[in-house]
Every structure is written in C-alpha cells, then in structure tokens.
Amino acid sequence: MSIEVIGISKTFGTFKALNNVSLNFPDGELVALLGPSGCGKTTLLRVIAGLEHADTGRIVLDGADATDKDVRQRRVGFVFQHYALFRHMTVFENIAFGLRVRPRRERPSEKDIRAKVNRLLDLVQLGWVANRFPSQLSGGQRQRIALARALAVEPRVLLLDEPFGALDAKVRKELRRWLRTLHDELHISSIFVTHDQEEALEVSDRIVLVNKGQVEQIGTPKEIYEQPATAFAYSFIGSVNEFRGRVDGDFVRVGDEKLRFQTGTFKNGQEVVAFSRPHDTEIVANPQSEDGVSASIKRILGTGAVARVELVANGEAREGRKEFFEVEIPGSDVQSLGLSTGQHVKLRGRRLSVFADQNGTQAAS
Numbered sequence: 001m002s003i004e005v006i007g008i009s010k011t012f013g014t015f016k017a018l019n020n021v022s023l024n025f026p027d028g029e030l031v032a033l034l035g036p037s038g039c040g041k042t043t044l045l046r047v048i049a050g051l052e053h054a055d056t057g058r059i060v061l062d063g064a065d066a067t068d069k070d071v072r073q074r075r076v077g078f079v080f081q082h083y084a085l086f087r088h089m090t091v092f093e094n095i096a097f098g099l100r101v102r103p104r105r106e107r108p109s110e111k112d113i114r115a116k117v118n119r120l121l122d123l124v125q126l127g128w129v130a131n132r133f134p135s136q137l138s139g140g141q142r143q144r145i146a147l148a149r150a151l152a153v154e155p156r157v158l159l160l161d162e163p164f165g166a167l168d169a170k171v172r173k174e175l176r177r178w179l180r181t182l183h184d185e186l187h188i189s190s191i192f193v194t195h196d197q198e199e200a201l202e203v204s205d206r207i208v209l210v211n212k213g214q215v216e217q218i219g220t221p222k223e224i225y226e227q228p229a230t231a232f233a234y235s236f237i238g239s240v241n242e243f244r245g246r247v248d249g250d251f252v253r254v255g256d257e258k259l260r261f262q263t264g265t266f267k268n269g270q271e272v273v274a275f276s277r278p279h280d281t282e283i284v285a286n287p288q289s290e291d292g293v294s295a296s297i298k299r300i301l302g303t304g305a306v307a308r309v310e311l312v313a314n315g316e317a318r319e320g321r322k323e324f325f326e327v328e329i330p331g332s333d334v335q336s337l338g339l340s341t342g343q344h345v346k347l348r349g350r351r352l353s354v355f356a357d358q359n360g361t362q363a364a365s
C-alpha cells in the first residue's frame with residue numbers, strides 16, 4: 001500500500017515535534033525513519049498509524065484520505081520496542097488474539113484461525129514455542145512473535161518502532177537480517193523507526209533522514225551514504241572528519257591554516273563546514289606544508305591492507321572541544337611516509353565536501 005504524508009505538523013505545548021513534513025512511501029518497500037533521539041520519528045509513525053492526531057496536514061493511504069480514520073480502519077500493524085505480548089496467554093493465543101476479537105460475522109472459523117496461526121508460526125520459525133508463555137521466551141523470540149501477531153490481522157502496512165532496540169547487539173543484528181528476508185517474502189509496505197545508522201543502511205530499501213522535525217534527505221542507503229545532501233546528513237551517517245572555517249579564495253581557512261577545495265559557489269569570508277571521509281583524507285608528513293590542518297598522531301591501528309590512523313587537532317581546542325580525526329590509508333603508506341605515534345602532520349581532504357555553516361543545505365564538492 002502506498003502512503004502519502006502531506007504537510008504534517010505536530011506541536012506538543014510550544015515544542016514543534018513535526019514541521020510541515022511531506023513524504024511519499026512507495027508500495028511494498030521497507031523504509032527506515034532514521035534520526036537522532038527526539039527528532040520526531042516516533043511521532044511521525046504514530047501520526048501515520050492514527051494513534052496521534054496532527055495539527056495540520058493529511059495522511060493518504062492507497063490514494064484515499066485516511067486523516068480522520070482510526071487505527072483499526074487504517075488497517076496498520078504495529079511492533080513496538082517493548083514487546084507488548086499478553087503475559088497470561090500462550091504464544092499461540094497471542095497471535096490468534098486479533099482474529100478472535102473480531103465481530104462474529106468477520107471472525108474466521110476456529111479451524112481457519114488455527115491454520116493461520118500455524119502458518120505465521122512457521123513464517124517466524126517459532127512453531128516449537130506455540131504453547132509457551134511470553135516469560136519463557138528470549139527477547140528476540142518475543143519480538144518475532146510480536147511481529148507474527150501484528151501480521152495475523154493482515155495489515156495493509158506494518159509500522160515498527162525500534163523493534164530490536166531493547167535487544168543485545170548480536171541478536172539485534174540477526175533479527176534485522178531476518179526482518180529483511182521476511183520482508184522480501186511478504187512485500188508488505190513497512191516503515192521502521194531507528195536511530196541506528198548501521199541498521200538503516202543494512203536493512204532498508206530507502207532511508208528517510210529526519211532532523212528536528214523535518215526531513216533532511218530521502219534516498220537509498222547508497223545515496224544517503226555516498227551523497228549526503230546536507231551538513232547534518234554528512235555528520236550523522238558514517239565516520240567523517242569535520243573542518244570549520246571561512247572561505248578564502250580557493251581555500252577554507254581553518255584558524256591560521258587552510259585547506260584547498262575545488263569549486264566555489266561560496267562568497268569570500270562565508271562561514272562553512274568542510275567534510276571528508278576517512279578514506280578520502282590525506283596525511284601529509286611534512287608539518288610545514290602550506291595546505292592542510294595540523295594534527296598529531298594518537299594511534300595507528302592495523303598494518304594490513306588498510307591502516308586506520310587516529311589523530312587529534314594541534315593547538316587550542318576549538319569551541320571548547322578537542323577535535324579528533326580518523327584517516328584510512330594503505331598499510332604500506334605507514335612505512336613509506338614514516339608515520340609514528342606522537343608525530344605532527346597535516347591533514348588534507350582529497351575529496352572535500354563543503355556546506356554553508358548556518359543552514360547546511362548548500363553543497364559543493
């Protein structure tokens with residue numbers, strides 16, 4: 001089912017949790033709502049579900065306006081972070097619940113309910129726990145049962161709010177692969193909330209990056225990772241080195257030093273922030289080099305094909321914080337450049353992406 005979000009705003013007291021959000025979720029995709037804590041992801045999910053009413057805007061499901069419809073009428077399925085299974089019911093009865101509470105004329109026969117629950121148990125590969133109670137399951141198993149229960153009522157869309165957030169890292173990783181496989185089988189339009197970039201990059205067809213109640217960027221994981229559209233997207237996704245300064249001709253002036261960058265749609269003197277990924281950052285062994293920002297080597301990790309070099313900025317901490325950098329270079333360069341811990345070097349961006357500092361929306365690389 002396609003989902004359209006049109007001009008949604010939501011305020012709690014004086015706090016604007018969602019600010020004029022418009023989005024289009026194509027049919028059958030697994031979409032991640034990704035962003036830092038408090039950016040409005042859960043609120044947006046709840047508005048789509050009909051659990052929360054927006055101040056303005058509309059929700060259109062499969063071409064029909066659903067703004068005034070309740071959760072049941074919208075036919076959405078939910079899975080929350082904290083498994084809300086009924087403790088006094090077996091796994092089987094938990095999954096059957098949504099079917100059993102249907103009005104008599106819509107309720108399937110007992111035989112059909114049994115067949116359906118068994119099919120769902122097979123789907124989540126947990127047939128062998130059908131007669132257990134939730135307290136006798138692991139966290140990961142409970143979340144799979146929660147998913148089976150959500151699917152039992154044949155929702156048109158599945159909404160998952162940090163479904164694996166409460167689980168440990170290993171189980172979390174397994175379950176997110178499992179979710180991907182399950183989605184490939186069912187193709188049910190699904191939106192899941194996460195603040196974990198790795199989870200979003202690994203699992204989803206598309207990522208909606210949210211920041212301060214607004215959509216920052218929409219794209220495939222590859223697009224979001226390789227072509228971040230804003231300063232926020234750059235710093236939120238993946239490791240990145242950040243240099244703040246002012247435009248000075250073909251350079252960004254960072255304190256007393258300068259970094260060369262290619263194209264300029266910027267005015268001289270404009271405040272900018274420049275980013276380069278660790279594998280696009282260069283170490284210049286000569287600390288007197290004119291082009292580059294001074295740093296000293298803290299640690300050199302790995303001596304194989306790729307070495308990771310951790311550095312810290314020289315001089316005064318800027319804006320009260322010490323700046324750290326990370327550079328990936330071929331292991332052989334550590335030798336040929338003669339790099340060692342404590343050494344003063346300069347850093348340059350081989351590919352530097354520069355954004356205006358105040359709003360972070362203008363890009364040039």
Ligand SMILES: Nc1ncnc2c1ncn2[C@@H]1O[C@H](COP(=O)(O)OP(=O)(O)OP(=O)(O)O)[C@@H](O)[C@H]1O
Pocket residue numbers: 012013015017035036037038039040041042043044195
């Ligand atoms: N019922 C409410 N009353 C008041 N403020 C709320 C309410 N629900 C959410 N907020 C506020 O709205 C903002 C967005 O909340 P939301 O839960 O959507 O964020 P989130 O991106 O899902 O964050 P997290 O990843 O921490 O769950 C937060 O600052 C939150 O404190």
